[in-house]
Each structure stands twice: as structure tokens, then as C-alpha cells.
Amino acid sequence: MRSAKVTYRLIILIIALVFGIVFSMPSFLQTQGGSKISLGLDLQGGLHMLLGVETHEAIDSKIKSIAGSINYYAKKEDVLIDKFKIRQDSVEFTLLDSDEAPKIDAALKEIVGLEIQKDGLKYTIMLTQEERAATVEYAIAQAVETIRNRLDQFGLAEPTVARQGEDKILVELPGIKTQEDEQRARDLIAKAAHLQLMAVDDKRQDQANTMSAVQAESYGDIIYPDAKNEQFKYVxxxxxxxxxxxxxxxxxxxxxxxxxxxxxxxxxxxxARIFGDFTGANVGKRLAIVLDGKVYSAPVINERIGGGSGQISGGFSVEEAHDVAIALRSGALLAPVKVLEKRSVGPSLGAESIQKSMTALAGAAMFIVVFMMIYYGMSGVFANIALVANIIILVAVMALFGATLTLPGMAGIVLTIGMAVDANVIINERIREFLREGANLKTSVKKGYENAMSAIVDANITTLITVIALYAYGTGPVKGFAVTMSIGILISMLTAILGTHGFFDLFTDKIERSGNTRLWFGYRRDK
Incomplete structure (x- = not known):
């Protein structure tokens, strides 16, 4: 009596194939809904930029932050200081009472990385060389992370943001096709988003348009323009x-x-504590909300403001407000960035790349399919079914993870096609060896898979280790190649080893009855 054995191997392959078909269709059909593979810069076009980080600004920002902390502590503890000045790389002030020196000394010890020079009651505070180097390094790393966070919130699919060299950042933005989108992205990247709440010097505000920057500095002031009308100044x-x-x-x-x-x-x-203390002590005075060196509003403080919240109103459009909010949420850039190099990658280049890659993909697939059918017979057909399943499941997994497909990634898929049938070639050759030795069909299939397993696993593990290293230490396109290769290797283990074995389980009885080894294995055994 004829019987078909549907084993767990075949069931697993069928479930995986159904999964692959369901989740790969949005990518193949480019439907509106569902998870899809994003195309990289080299395939769909976009914007390529190389940014330089102005690290000296990070040092200045650090110095100002330290100055603010010292000033807040002095006021809170009623420590009288005079001639408080911020220089390019230092903070200077003079104590009015020598008895207060222990308090200031204790507070300064709490701040890491300071070089303190004392001349009587005069203090000069600088950063140590180690702290300056650490500040620069942190500013660059923070710029990479901040820009990446901003672009993620902006809605771009898989932007590439990576450090290059000492103080440069590579940014690749796929899908940027219009001049308006490009300008918005550039503005968002370059926006320092440096928010400051600063006290307005009401005594000298009427001199805002006549006072020079040097004069303002001598009073401990700085002049900023109004965000809506740069002719109007604030002191x-x-x-x-x-x-x-x-x-x-x-x-x-x-x-x-x-x-x-x-x-x-x-x-x-x-x-919130500092904000509440300041507003409580300065009722009737004005507080300027400064963003990137421009005053967006300077309201009068009517009462103590608790709760640690405020608002910025500056005649924004909805898009501008959205982008500024993104920049503020993702954090200010400690050091400004400037565009050193910019080029647009046109979609025509991407279309040409896709066409050539698809031609290579289809050509490789057709050659392998025909070869496997001619050389291995029905065993080759099983391998071809596993190959199709491999590609479909690979696309589905990449789509679910929101992976970006680049040109090297497509090369990885082409290479995966060859590797996907490599396991079946080893298995089929092992089966042929046992058939030549006179073993029966069931034993040949069983021993063929068992003997081939170690070679397949060893080869795939060594390849997987290599692509993991490529992903860990590579950037951009290299990572894309590594991702497709690693996913393809893992899926090929499922389709080649479990899947094809499941087909043999299903048809073993039929193969034995036919005795036609030429049809099933491409090898004619003498009877």
C-alpha cells in the first residue's frame, strides 16, 4: 500500500514558506501597507553629506556651563563674588570675602576636570588637557548620536550616520528627492538647538542697538538679535x-x-529647581528664551514659575515648530557642524543599479535551477524549491526588521543563492556515494544527510563568523552585505537541511518502488 510520510521537517518548511510569502509580498508588490524593505542611497537616490564638527565650540560651551554652575552656587550660598568673566577658555572671578574661600573650593572640587589657579582671592578656572580631549571626543560622539536621533524622528528610512576620521561625520539620506526635503534635512542636521534661558539686562536694554559687543562684554552682557526681527536687539x-x-x-x-x-x-x-528659584527672586524682570543665539521671546516674570516647564513662541510654521521640537528632544549639539561635502545621488543611478543587479540575480538563479535539474534530477528540483523558499523567507525577514537593501546587499543575495544550493550539492553527492557502495535508497538518504551535516555546519559557521566581523567593524554598504549574507546563511540551514530532507521523507517509498536512481538522483546505478 502506498503511503506518504509528512514529517516535522516538511511541516516546518511549509510554515516558513507561508510566513515568507505573507511578509514578502508588500516588498515584492510595493503595497501601501505592511513592512517593506527600504532601498538604500545607491538604489533609490538621495543625499550624501560629509560634515565637519567644530570642536572648539564644545570647549566654549563647557566653560559657559561651568560658569553657570559657579554663579548659581554663589547666589544660592550668598557667596559674594566680583568681576565674574567668561574668557575664551577660562572663567575668572574674585571673592570679596576670604572667609568664603573654603565654600567655593569645596564646590569646585565637585566639578571634574578643572585646573584651578588662585592669585589671592582671584580665581581662574580652566579645563585640564585630559578634560578638553574628553570633551571634544564626547562632542563628536554626541553629534553622531544626536543627528541620527533627529533623522529617525524626521521619518527618514534607515539614514546612515557614521563617524569618519578624527572629527568628520558621514550622513547618507535615502529617498531625499526634492529641494525642499533636502533643505529641511540639512537645516535639521545643522541646527544646534542650543536652548538657553537668560536674564535680560533691563538697565542697558535701551542701549541694545548702539552698544558694541566689546562694551557688552565689559558689563558681563551679550547682545542677541530678535528671532522675528534681527534689527531689534536684546542685551x-x-x-x-x-x-x-x-x-x-x-x-x-x-x-x-x-x-x-x-x-x-x-x-x-x-x-526645575533653578528655574523656580530664579523666577521667584526676579519677579517684575524679564527672562529671555534664546535658541541658537536668537531671542524668541522675553516675557516679564509675573510670579514664581514652578513645575519646570515653559514655552517658546516665535512665529513658527507647523513644520518649523515640528523640526525645532525634534532638535530639542534629541538634544543640542555640543559642537556645531558644517557641511564639507554634499552631493545628490539621482534615482536614475539607482534604477540602473537595480536593473543590473536583478539581471545578475535572475541569471544566477536560472543557471543554478537548470544545472541542478539536469545534474541531480528530482533531487535538484527539491533543491530548487528550497532555493525559492530561501529567497522569499530572506526578503520577509529583512522586511520585518526594516532592513535597508543596498547594492552590496543585493550582491549578498546573489551570493546567497549559490550558497543555498551548496549544501544540497554536498548532500546529493554523499547520497550518490552510498548508492555507489550498494546501500539501499533509505540508508543512502539517511547516511547522506548525516555525513554531509558536519561539512555544511562547519562551512556555514565560518562564513557566519566572517560576516559578523564585517557587520561589527564595517560601515554602510559593508553592513548591508553582511546583513543579507548572515540572514541568508541561517535560512539556508533551514531550507537546505530540513526542507529537502522533508521532501525525501515524503517520497522515499515512491523512490524505492521506482528504483530509478537516474530520475531521482541523476545517477544510474547498475542493477
Missing amino acids: VKNIPVLDGSMLTDAKVAFSQQNNQPIINFSLNSEG
Whole structure:
């Protein structure tokens, strides 16, 4: 009586194949819904930029932050200081009472990386060389992470943001096709998003348009333009009340007065405490909200503001408010970045790359399919079915993980096709060896898989180790190649070893009855 054995191997292959078909269709058909593979810069075009990081600004920012901490501590502890000045790479001040020196000394010891010079009651605070180097290194690493976070929130699919050399950052943005999208992306990348709350110097505000920057510095002030009208200036104290490092969230809202977009921001506990103390001690005075060196508003403080929240209103459009909120949420750039190199990759290049890659993919697949059928007979057909399943499941897995397909990634898929049938070639040759030795069909199939297993596993593990190293130490296109190769290797283990073995389980009885080894294995055994 004829019987078909549907084993767990075949069931697993069928389940995997159904999974692959369901989740790969959005990518193959390019439907609106569902997870799809994103195309990289080299396939769909986009924007390539090389950015330089102005690391000296990070040092200046660190110095100003230290100055703010010292100033806040002095006021909180009623320590009288005079001639408080921020130089290019140092903070200077003079104590008015020598009895207060232990308090200041104790506070300065809490700040890591300071070089303190004392001349009587005059203090000069600088960063140590080690702290300067650490600040620069952190600024570059933070710029990479901040830009990546901004672009992720902007909605771009799989942007590439990677450090290059000492102080450069590579940015690749697939899918940027219009001039407007390019400009928005560039503005978002370059926006420092440096938020500061600064006290307005009301005594000298009427001199804002006549005072020079040098004069303002001599008073401990700095002059900033109004964000809406740069002809109008503000004179503010150069030591910030607090800055964006204490910001925890920023969201777009709409003003109840005029329904214009505004940005609501929240501060951490330290920022909320400083904000509350300052507003409570300065009722009736003005507080300027400064973003990237421009004053967006300077409201009068009517009462103590607790809760650690505030708002920025500056005549934003909805898109501008959205982008500023993204920049604030993702963090300020400690060091500004500038575009050193920019080029647009046209979609025509991507279309040509896709066409050539698909031709190579189809050519390799057809050659392998025909070869396997002619040389191995029905065993080759099983291998071809496993190969198709491998490609479909590979696309499905990449789509689920939101992977980006690049030209090297497509090369990885082409290589995966060859590797996917390599295991079946080894298995079929082992089966042929046992048939030549006179073993029966069941024994030949069983021993063929058992003997081939160690060679297949060893080869795949060594290849997998290599592609993991490529992913760990490579960048951009190299990672794309490594991703497709690693997924393809793991899937080939499922389809080649389990899948084809499941087919043999199903047809073993039929193969034995026919005795036609030429049809099933491409090898004619003498009877």
C-alpha cells in the first residue's frame, strides 16, 4: 500500500514558506501597507553629506556651563563674588570675602576636570588637557548620536550616520528627492538647538542697538538679535540661568491666544529647581528664551514659575515648530557642524543599479535551477524549491526588521543563492556515494544527510563568523552585505537541511518502488 510520510521537517518548511510569502509580498508588490524593505542611497537616490564638527565650540560651551554652575552656587550660598568673566577658555572671578574661600573650593572640587589657579582671592578656572580631549571626543560622539536621533524622528528610512576620521561625520539620506526635503534635512542636521534661558539686562536694554559687543562684554552682557526681527536687539546676561542640557521633553502645541504653533518644553528636577528659584527672586524682570543665539521671546516674570516647564513662541510654521521640537528632544549639539561635502545621488543611478543587479540575480538563479535539474534530477528540483523558499523567507525577514537593501546587499543575495544550493550539492553527492557502495535508497538518504551535516555546519559557521566581523567593524554598504549574507546563511540551514530532507521523507517509498536512481538522483546505478 502506498503511503506518504509528512514529517516535522516538511511541516516546518511549509510554515516558513507561508510566513515568507505573507511578509514578502508588500516588498515584492510595493503595497501601501505592511513592512517593506527600504532601498538604500545607491538604489533609490538621495543625499550624501560629509560634515565637519567644530570642536572648539564644545570647549566654549563647557566653560559657559561651568560658569553657570559657579554663579548659581554663589547666589544660592550668598557667596559674594566680583568681576565674574567668561574668557575664551577660562572663567575668572574674585571673592570679596576670604572667609568664603573654603565654600567655593569645596564646590569646585565637585566639578571634574578643572585646573584651578588662585592669585589671592582671584580665581581662574580652566579645563585640564585630559578634560578638553574628553570633551571634544564626547562632542563628536554626541553629534553622531544626536543627528541620527533627529533623522529617525524626521521619518527618514534607515539614514546612515557614521563617524569618519578624527572629527568628520558621514550622513547618507535615502529617498531625499526634492529641494525642499533636502533643505529641511540639512537645516535639521545643522541646527544646534542650543536652548538657553537668560536674564535680560533691563538697565542697558535701551542701549541694545548702539552698544558694541566689546562694551557688552565689559558689563558681563551679550547682545542677541530678535528671532522675528534681527534689527531689534536684546542685551542679556552672558551667564545663562540654565540651558538645554536640563531639558527633558519638547512638544508642538498651539497658542490659545492666536492658534499659532508653539513649543512646550519640560525641565529635569535640577532645571526645575533653578528655574523656580530664579523666577521667584526676579519677579517684575524679564527672562529671555534664546535658541541658537536668537531671542524668541522675553516675557516679564509675573510670579514664581514652578513645575519646570515653559514655552517658546516665535512665529513658527507647523513644520518649523515640528523640526525645532525634534532638535530639542534629541538634544543640542555640543559642537556645531558644517557641511564639507554634499552631493545628490539621482534615482536614475539607482534604477540602473537595480536593473543590473536583478539581471545578475535572475541569471544566477536560472543557471543554478537548470544545472541542478539536469545534474541531480528530482533531487535538484527539491533543491530548487528550497532555493525559492530561501529567497522569499530572506526578503520577509529583512522586511520585518526594516532592513535597508543596498547594492552590496543585493550582491549578498546573489551570493546567497549559490550558497543555498551548496549544501544540497554536498548532500546529493554523499547520497550518490552510498548508492555507489550498494546501500539501499533509505540508508543512502539517511547516511547522506548525516555525513554531509558536519561539512555544511562547519562551512556555514565560518562564513557566519566572517560576516559578523564585517557587520561589527564595517560601515554602510559593508553592513548591508553582511546583513543579507548572515540572514541568508541561517535560512539556508533551514531550507537546505530540513526542507529537502522533508521532501525525501515524503517520497522515499515512491523512490524505492521506482528504483530509478537516474530520475531521482541523476545517477544510474547498475542493477
